[in-house]
Amino acid sequence: xxxxxxxxxxxxxxxxxxxxxxxxxxxxxxxxxxxxxxxxxxxxxxxxxxxxxxxxxxxxxxxxxxxxxxxxxxxxxxxxxxxxxxxxxxxxxxxxxxxxxxxxxxxxxxxxxxxxxxxxxxxxxxxxxxxxxxxxxxxxxxxxxxxxxxxxxxxxxxxxxxxxxxxxxxxxxxxxxxxxxxxxxxxxxxxxxxxxxxxxxxxxxxxxxxxxxxxxxxxxxxxxxxxxxxxxxxxxxxxxxxxxxxxxxxxxxxxxxxxxxxxxxxxxxxxxxxxxxxxxxxxxxxxxxxxxxxxxxxxxxxxxxxxxxxxxxxxxxxxxxxxxxxxxxxxxxxxxxxxxxxxxxxxxxxxxxxxxxxxxxxxxxxxxxxxxxxxxxxxxxxxxxxxxxxxxxxxxxxxxxxxxxxxxxxxxxxxxxxxxxxxxxxxxxxxxxxxxxxxxxxxxxxxxxxxxxxxxxxxxxxxxxxxxxxxxxxxxxxxxxxxxxxxxxxxxxxxxxxxxxxxxxxxxxxxxxxxxxxxxxxxxxxxxxxxxxxxxxxxxxxxxxxxxxxxxxxxxxxxxxxxxxxxxxxxxxxxxxxxxxxxxxxxxxxxxxxxxxxxxxxxxxxxxxxxxxxxxx
Amino acid sequence: xxxxxxxxxxxxxxxxxxxxxxxxxxxxxxxxxxxxxxxxxxxxxxxxxxxxxxxxxxxxxxxxxxxxxxxxxxxx
Numbered sequence: 001x002x003x004x005x006x007x008x009x010x011x012x013x014x015x016x017x018x019x020x021x022x023x024x025x026x027x028x029x030x031x032x033x034x035x036x037x038x039x040x041x042x043x044x045x046x047x048x049x050x051x052x053x054x055x056x057x058x059x060x061x062x063x064x065x066x067x068x069x070x071x072x073x074x075x076x077x078x079x080x081x082x083x084x085x086x087x088x089x090x091x092x093x094x095x096x097x098x099x100x101x102x103x104x105x106x107x108x109x110x111x112x113x114x115x116x117x118x119x120x121x122x123x124x125x126x127x128x129x130x131x132x133x134x135x136x137x138x139x140x141x142x143x144x145x146x147x148x149x150x151x152x153x154x155x156x157x158x159x160x161x162x163x164x165x166x167x168x169x170x171x172x173x174x175x176x177x178x179x180x181x182x183x184x185x186x187x188x189x190x191x192x193x194x195x196x197x198x199x200x201x202x203x204x205x206x207x208x209x210x211x212x213x214x215x216x217x218x219x220x221x222x223x224x225x226x227x228x229x230x231x232x233x234x235x236x237x238x239x240x241x242x243x244x245x246x247x248x249x250x251x252x253x254x255x256x257x258x259x260x261x262x263x264x265x266x267x268x269x270x271x272x273x274x275x276x277x278x279x280x281x282x283x284x285x286x287x288x289x290x291x292x293x294x295x296x297x298x299x300x301x302x303x304x305x306x307x308x309x310x311x312x313x314x315x316x317x318x319x320x321x322x323x324x325x326x327x328x329x330x331x332x333x334x335x336x337x338x339x340x341x342x343x344x345x346x347x348x349x350x351x352x353x354x355x356x357x358x359x360x361x362x363x364x365x366x367x368x369x370x371x372x373x374x375x376x377x378x379x380x381x382x383x384x385x386x387x388x389x390x391x392x393x394x395x396x397x398x399x400x401x402x403x404x405x406x407x408x409x410x411x412x413x414x415x416x417x418x419x420x421x422x423x424x425x426x427x428x429x430x431x432x433x434x435x436x437x438x439x440x441x442x443x444x445x446x447x448x449x450x451x452x453x454x455x456x457x458x459x460x461x462x463x464x465x466x467x468x469x470x471x472x473x474x475x476x477x478x479x480x481x482x483x484x485x486x487x488x489x490x491x492x493x494x495x496x497x498x499x500x501x502x503x504x505x506x507x508x509x510x511x512x513x514x515x516x517x518x519x520x521x522x523x524x525x526x527x528x529x530x531x532x533x534x535x536x537x538x539x540x541x542x543x544x545x546x547x548x549x550x551x552x553x554x555x556x557x558x559x560x561x562x563x564x565x566x567x568x569x570x571x572x573x574x575x576x577x578x579x580x581x582x583x584x585x586x587x588x589x590x591x592x593x594x595x596x597x598x599x600x601x602x603x604x605x606x607x608x609x610x611x612x613x614x615x616x617x
Numbered sequence: 618x619x620x621x622x623x624x625x626x627x628x629x630x631x632x633x634x635x636x637x638x639x640x641x642x643x644x645x646x647x648x649x650x651x652x653x654x655x656x657x658x659x660x661x662x663x664x665x666x667x668x669x670x671x672x673x674x675x676x677x678x679x680x681x682x683x684x685x686x687x688x689x690x691x692x693x
Binding site: 337338339432433436527530531533534537588591592595596 | 664665666668669672673675676678679680682683686690
């Protein structure tokens with residue numbers, strides 16, 4: 001519980017002929033965190049299995065089919081079905097690919113035709129408003145034409161007249177756009193183009209409609225009819241595509257998962273060490289399962305493998321798997337959020353499990369709010385199973401809130417219910433100073449707990465003397481500061497000198513243990529402890545807001561009549577907002593007290609997660 | 618006779634203690650928060666570290682609050 005799962009380094013050596021069988025067995029066992037082999041002179045990196053490339057090719061093909069059928073494989077539901085051989089999958093994929101591709105091509109073809117016809121229609125519209133027909137544009141030796149849009153046609157005719165009198169200009173405006181068609185003599189082209197440029201001329205390419213017979217109006221109608229037919233054909237094609245997609249999604253999704261898994265097996269030898277005759281696999285296995293793995297491997301490989309454990313090397317990183325009981329497991333969420341512990345550190349999950357809900361509850365501390373959040377988070381947990389761990393933590397926290405609510409005698413901010421005062425040990429709204437002292441006292445206890453865990457960690461690594469100087473010196477410093485304070489306030493007959501001497505000894509020990517950096521951190525620890533005053537501050541804000549809401553509502557109720565409705569609305573909205581703040585605030589602050597004030601006393605972190613071969617991440 | 622200004626000044630002192638410290642914390646957190654979000658956009662695992670760094674200046678307000686309560690307490 002206080003330690004992560006012990007791991008053993010396992011080495012598996014065998015003849016190359018067994019590499020495939022061994023890999024498959026290891027994949028099935030789902031227990032070994034395989035380490036990448038580093039190439040050396042004697043032992044090279046293994047080659048992927050022969051089928052690796054065909055599996056990869058098949059995967060690409062399968063994903064290609066899914067893409068052309070617009071299937072999102074990541075979101076497709078996966079059902080366990082019959083396993084097929086690679087050949088069967090390939091055969092099925094080939095049939096499906098030709099179906100999918102032809103449907104896809106037909107669809108694309110129709111889409112392209114629709115775009116073309118729509119463009120033609122637009123051009124015909126432009127001609128129609130210019131009172132021209134496609135037949136008007138004929139190849140001519142001396143006469144040229146330009147057709148397009150301009151920003152404005154003001155003074156255009158006059159400007160052209162000043163250059164030549166032999167021209168024909170049609171202008172028309174539609175939808176805030178001005179179209180022109182200009183027929184002119186070839187010799188004047190340069191000057192005319194310059195004038196048009198001043199009017200921001202943008203030419204239209206009328207090539208697609210050249211040679212069409214009939215008036216623009218008739219042609220538009222004809223094009224519209226063709227567009228309609230094309231649209232129908234396109235709809236039919238996309239319907240067929242949808243049908244194909246619906247029918248084949250389960251197959252594609254299932255085979256994709258299977259192929260990904262097969263590819264993983266086929267490419268695994270890249271992590272192994274290989275000689276011409278043998279292979280070697282190194283990896284981490286939880287110590288408690290080593291015997292199982294050895295037995296299972298030997299049984300299936302008929303004792304043809306050499307399996308042994310290797311001792312841990314200095315400075316080696318061991319993958320981290322937590323070893324917490326089920327009730328504490330959800331709190332590992334906070335460790336993943338921060339950083340995983342190192343292999344040889346105390347795993348603080350259990351301490352978070354103990355103190356996180358308590359600190360949360362101390363801040364929210366209201367029976368009514370606790371009950372509301374409890375019901376809310378229970379519903380959320382059922383609705384969103386993927387965030388189960390997170391909501392479990394909050395359910396623990398809700399129970400703590402109810403507990404502290406009972407201690408403080410608060411129900412939705414009110415300290416009395418139906419005229420009876422709720423029994424309480426401490427009134428948060430009235431005994432402010434006492435609340436502050438309790439909060440700081442909790443801080444002292446929590447920080448001390450952190451220091452003691454730190455002491456234990458140091459003891460394991462550097463022996464008693466260093467651990468004592470580096471960690472327990474903090475306790476002496478705190479005690480010294482405490483003595484001095486108590487003497488100053490005349491609570492004890494001991495002279496202040498005793499406090500100062502204790503403080504001095506503490507600082508001296510710390511300097512020996514941690515050097516000057518430790519001394520620099522001394523003011524920090526008092527800041528850390530004082531930081532727990534937030535337990536009081538946030539709780540007070542929560543009570544304050546609740547009391548204000550209740551007072552407002554009470555005023556409304558006294559006025560009677562319609563105002564009763566207003567009172568109810570005030571109560572509901574006010575308390576809802578306060579509950580929302582009461583979840584966010586205490587959650588973040590409780591987390592912060594753990595990460596910043598508590599963890600800094602002992603926690604280093606930086607572990608890498610345990611990822612057994614065969615388990616999908 | 619001049620009015621007794623003790624209570625207003627005590628109240629003013631207490632409110633300045635918490636108001637100014639809150640402002641300072643907000644100012645500090647603004648810069649850290651921006652940087653933390655920027656780092657998270659690059660590397661999402663930094664959420665935990667970003668959160669911690671962002672909330673560090675928050676203690677300033679708590680100190681302000683403690684001082685405010687002490688001012689009120691000492692003044693009676």
